[in-house]
Amino acid sequence: MTTTQKPTETLVAELVEIERIHRLLSDYAFHLDMNHPDEIAALFTEDCYVAYGPDFGAEGREAYRETLGGIGSFFAATSHHVSNIVVDFGLDLATATVRSVLHAWHRYTKDRPDGHFFGQYHDELVRIDGDWRFERRELRAAGVVDFHVKKQIPIGRAGS
Amino acid sequence: MTTTQKPTETLVAELVEIERIHRLLSDYAFHLDMNHPDEIAALFTEDCYVAYGPDFGAEGREAYRETLGGIGSFFAATSHHVSNIVVDFGLDLATATVRSVLHAWHRYTKDRPDGHFFGQYHDELVRIDGDWRFERRELRAAGVVDFHVKKQIPIGRAGS
Amino acid sequence: MTTTQKPTETLVAELVEIERIHRLLSDYAFHLDMNHPDEIAALFTEDCYVAYGPDFGAEGREAYRETLGGIGSFFAATSHHVSNIVVDFGLDLATATVRSVLHAWHRYTKDRPDGHFFGQYHDELVRIDGDWRFERRELRAAGVVDFHVKKQIPIGRAGS
Numbered sequence: 001m002t003t004t005q006k007p008t009e010t011l012v013a014e015l016v017e018i019e020r021i022h023r024l025l026s027d028y029a030f031h032l033d034m035n036h037p038d039e040i041a042a043l044f045t046e047d048c049y050v051a052y053g054p055d056f057g058a059e060g061r062e063a064y065r066e067t068l069g070g071i072g073s074f075f076a077a078t079s080h081h082v083s084n085i086v087v088d089f090g091l092d093l094a095t096a097t098v099r100s101v102l103h104a105w106h107r108y109t110k111d112r113p114d115g116h117f118f119g120q121y122h123d124e125l126v127r128i129d130g131d132w133r134f135e136r137r138e139l140r141a142a143g144v145v146d147f148h149v150k151k152q153i154p155i156g157r158a159g160s
Numbered sequence: 161m162t163t164t165q166k167p168t169e170t171l172v173a174e175l176v177e178i179e180r181i182h183r184l185l186s187d188y189a190f191h192l193d194m195n196h197p198d199e200i201a202a203l204f205t206e207d208c209y210v211a212y213g214p215d216f217g218a219e220g221r222e223a224y225r226e227t228l229g230g231i232g233s234f235f236a237a238t239s240h241h242v243s244n245i246v247v248d249f250g251l252d253l254a255t256a257t258v259r260s261v262l263h264a265w266h267r268y269t270k271d272r273p274d275g276h277f278f279g280q281y282h283d284e285l286v287r288i289d290g291d292w293r294f295e296r297r298e299l300r301a302a303g304v305v306d307f308h309v310k311k312q313i314p315i316g317r318a319g320s
Numbered sequence: 321m322t323t324t325q326k327p328t329e330t331l332v333a334e335l336v337e338i339e340r341i342h343r344l345l346s347d348y349a350f351h352l353d354m355n356h357p358d359e360i361a362a363l364f365t366e367d368c369y370v371a372y373g374p375d376f377g378a379e380g381r382e383a384y385r386e387t388l389g390g391i392g393s394f395f396a397a398t399s400h401h402v403s404n405i406v407v408d409f410g411l412d413l414a415t416a417t418v419r420s421v422l423h424a425w426h427r428y429t430k431d432r433p434d435g436h437f438f439g440q441y442h443d444e445l446v447r448i449d450g451d452w453r454f455e456r457r458e459l460r461a462a463g464v465v466d467f468h469v470k471k472q473i474p475i476g477r478a479g480s
């Protein structure tokens with residue numbers, strides 16, 4: 001949304017879709033913290049690409065769903081906090097590029113310190129039958145504290 | 161907001177109320193961090209129900225106001241960070257069910273480590289004379305770190 | 321936004337500007353975490369006033385830009401999480417007073433513990449040629465943990 005020189009109907013349509021995209025991002029976090037792998041997978045397209053790290057991701061919803069199977073036993077609890085959401089639409093509000101910021105807290109079932117992740121989600125969304133879905137979701141790290149995944153995709157901070 | 165097949169006026173009305181609900185949640189957090197118990201209580205209905213834990217809550221605004229009296233001396237400081245807000249409206253935009261996520265940091269006046277709360281607010285709101293108020297607010301924990309309240313209402317994570 | 325007794329066009333205009341203000345706050349955080357000092361400075365007015373602490377700030381964009389030069393080498397990484405955004409408009413949507421909440425995580429290049437900042441941004445914004453800019457940005461602390469700046473502007477919590 002870079003200009004207000006649009007007719008009211010268009011602006012309303014954009015704001016409505018932004019709110020629905022916020023909900024998609026919130027639902028993802030909710031179902032992750034609730035250990036609902038089926039509900040998480042349903043938020044992705046069939047041909048999705050998900051990258052949680054340089055060596056850790058999945059191609060396709062079915063493969064992605066499999067990576068979610070261990071959430072319940074690996075973590076005793078998680079809490080995902082998403083903010084700083086920025087949305088840019090493609091043509092006809094049919095696609096969207098979304099950037100957001102994540103602070104995630106993780107308590108492990110193993111006896112080890114809680115892990116923290118600080119970073120960014122970079123998403124490519126598509127609207128299918130009115131519902132927004134993740135076609136591509138990439139998680140990039142600003143930094144981590146006591147986190148179980150050793151290698152992250154960096155946010156690409158300049159000069160560092 | 162689950163469809164865009166509504167007339168513009170209706171969609172605008174919903175977006176306006178969502179923004180005002182965000183403000184209610186932000187004002188609650190603000191007045192809590194500022195130690196303004198009267199301003200907090202004024203955000204609740206006269207017959208509100210508030211549950212901060214299985215053994216810790218209040219029925220009615222007056223009783224709730226009394227529980228807020230000790231904030232100033234018990235905490236040296238707090239910071240409440242609310243995100244992932246999801247709003248579902250009842251009929252005529254007169255009521256709303258709201259889910260959000262909280263990270264709260266607490267510094268105690270006693271010499272003990274800072275406490276962290278990670279979890280969810282589940283709210284039932286009503287609109288009275290145009291203003292949104294909490295009729296029911298329940299705080300559920302994903303997990304806590306060095307927190308002073310020993311028992312929490314769990315978020316109900318599957319399989320844990 | 322304190323009433324819904326406005327014509328639809330006005331309400332839409334306010335919601336559009338609120339979304340654009342959210343983007344300004346998100347862009348500031350993004351460019352800070354990405355170590356983009358020029359992009360940060362471009363979000364401020366020429367005569368801006370920035371206060372990060374009682375003894376730490378700048379008057380004017382040029383002076384402010386100079387304070388940003390050390391970000392790249394002082395921090396190994398940062399992550400700024402902004403939420404609880406509350407917007408109040410001046411006349412004609414030409415100015416806005418904005419309050420938000422910040423959790424910032426800092427990793428230092430020096431060997432010292434990560435620093436956390438919990439607090440509030442208080443902003444005065446102006447709209448110039450359609451774009452929102454910071455005219456005044458003040459950072460107030462609820463509290464800090466292992467933070468490198470020793471003195472903060474307090475949020476002004478009652479009774480503390």
